[in-house]
Amino acid sequence: MTLEAHVPSGPIAEKWQNYLDRAKLVNPANKRKHDILVVGTGLAGGSAAATLAELGYNVKVFCIQDSPRRAHSIAAQGGINAAKNYPNDGDTVWRLFYDTIKGGDYRAREANVHRLAAVSNHIIDQCVAQGVPFAREYGGLLDNRSFGGAQVSRTFYARGQTGQQLLMGAYQALERQVRTGGVKMFPRREMLELVVVDGQARGIVVRNLVTGELERHAGDAVLLCTGGYGNVYFLSTNAKNSNVTAAWRCHRKGAFFANPCYTQIHPTCIPVSGQYQSKLTLMSESLRNDGRVWVPREAGDTRSPGNIPQDERDYFLERRYPGFGNLVPRDVASRAAKVVCDDGFGVGSTKQAVYLDFEDAIGRLGESGVRERYGNLFEMYERITGENPYRVPMRIYPAVHYTMGGLWVDYRLMSTIPGLFVLGEANFSDHGANRLGASALMQGLADGYFVISSTVGDYIASGGGSGKVDISEAAFDEAAKAAENRIRQLLHVEGDKTVTEFHRELGQIMWNDVGMSRNRKGLRHAIDAIADLRAEYWKNVSVPGRKDTLNKNLEFAGRVADFLELGELMARDALHRDESCGAHFREEYQTEEGEALRRDEEYTYVAAWEFTGDAGSPTLHKETLSFEAVDLSTRSYK
């Protein structure tokens, strides 16, 4: 099978317009005859569902939380990029496109990224119209800030809770459609199977998490907006319920999984404090605008940070990257922190941390100035660690934050299963091997508000999803039976180890061997170790309780079973990619200075993996990335 990306013709800046000009339209009176199933209610799912219902489609929406307002998009702190150029500092759609494709280390599809930049401005307009309270200047116009090392100020923000405010906008638009009847909302439902009829995605099987009942829903298209899979590492900044199950079930039904090894490890997180740790907390990247990152010059220096004089500190980001200093991209900053800690310079009780110091900023801006910019983040830090960051430097360490990989989609966001569309973090398309700050919110909303309404319409108007399917058809029976069997199996193992114990073990393997720095030996070890752990899981996991009631541990058991398959695929993908690019750092491929060494001749492609019936032997398909608009250069932040 060849992967056809369906990129429209024409110069890059005209491709999306060319697509829109030619896309087929569904007659307005016919839209209500089409049922669209939307799974997930974060920025991508919420915005897509609201927009499609506004257009007249009949939309059914599913989420695992008790309310669509709780999707994990809500936790995004920093901001959302757009090429408005309000500050008149030289930003353009081209520049946002270029920064994003370069930031992704030239491993994203050019046409998708340009479209993302092109629709970015509409997102801001839409959100402001909804009443999203973005930060403003005293003159009443919108404020922008520079974020994550960008040379222009293009990030719109709402204090340290931009994701929350954008999600409330999408959620409120969604609830408005619930009121009109355009959206029927199904909270506390987990998608366990995709139903494919005559080669097209035509339905889903969900578990009602309160009653345990397996429910069947038919539709003309299925939109998967289920977020990323960072929780495969057990510890991440993801919410506890974030998982890969819906996407993985689709993968097993024929949707290719693209670039699974591209995992973003965010540099500024609160370090692990002990074995009981259940999740990690991100401190917004904006802190690096004013905080300085350092470790003692002497390995094993146990003095308190205030007692270490300036000339005995190593501001290692400023030293290694004088051009960008503390504002180098996430992948670069994370790796640099890992290197100093691995070399014994780490601080704190675990030695797996570096300082993020605001002493200079407090000297320059005063404590009140720092409080104005970062007050809520400082409070959060103190609440979690019990330390006052106005007095002692923060301790930070990288943590898994975002997954650039995901289900393969074409330009229309359609997966290799016709009628199955994938939006937001769940797809692979826009961030290449590394995502820039403030780009995740942009992508989720671009996909949901501005891309999918045209592409789903085009699919349906072109005859996709035609003819009604009934939930009593054999394909639904089969899917429901498969879901039922898995649940029964999990409950019947009755072993000695808890789901969390397995998950923690998997996370250790992933973090050690498929984490910030990878090598052939470690990846081979991971593949074997995960396969062994997976085999043990089905013999020795303990899942008490019943299936016909709320049973969160049973939900987790299903998710960890899928993580145990995904983890191996991630290791295989990382092993096959004999180069370093973006967040994927292979120790065998680095420059003399320890920077990532890309191998463009061999690896300028998307690795899309096909499930073959056995988790151990996926088939690799390649989508060659051709760059017409930009020249491939080596990222340098010196």
Added chain:
Amino acid sequence: MSQAMTIHLKVWRQSGPDAKGKLVDYRLEDLNEDMSFLEALDVLNEELIKKGEDPVEFDNDCREGICGSCGLMVGGIAHGPMKATAVCQLHMRHYKDGDTIVVEPFRATAFPIIKDLVVDRSAFDRIIAAGGYVSVDTGGAPDANSLPIPKEHVDEAFDFATCIGCGACVASCPNASASLFTGAKVTHLAHLPQGQVERKERVVRMVEQMKAEGFGDCSNHGECEAVCPKQISIAAIAKMRREYLRALFG
């Protein structure tokens, strides 16, 4: 390193909506002061699963105080004793070795119990669906800077837009009123020019939905403000009342 703690928990266990519930005693050893309260409950659940017993069900997700999933009465206080803190951000360092902590679900007629500490807060979604939005379809919005808004208006709107919909306000109100929740959304949108067009019908519809859901009236206790993890001011309720009267008689 921090000292190991022993904590005695009394946890509300109820197997289903119609089952009779009761407080059950548990003893947790070797807790650590850097743990969050929910991580202590994780420890309890791991022990229960090891014994083949049903773990305690409680809603939680982001564990960083923003998604609003978690909500427990801890020691009789919604989200526990720390001000401006959702229970997922409550840490064990605020307790002493040997303490006893009572853990119960949020209780309100409009929040029926599903199981153990999990309640159904979907009434909040229906209040928002009644009018908690600006009716703008996707596309066609004017340029974002074509509408200047004084910074102080946006800042004030923001203070009310930070609600996480956790329901602590309802759980701590003697009348189980949802006035702070509803008032926060009404106030957020009433402070912004985008919210003016539908200002009157919004407040009327939301207030009526709130009543229809079985939430009580506000009698100015102020407990809601005291427990709100986002410190939303009770001024929202006064604003909601003014908006309501203005809509009916203004």
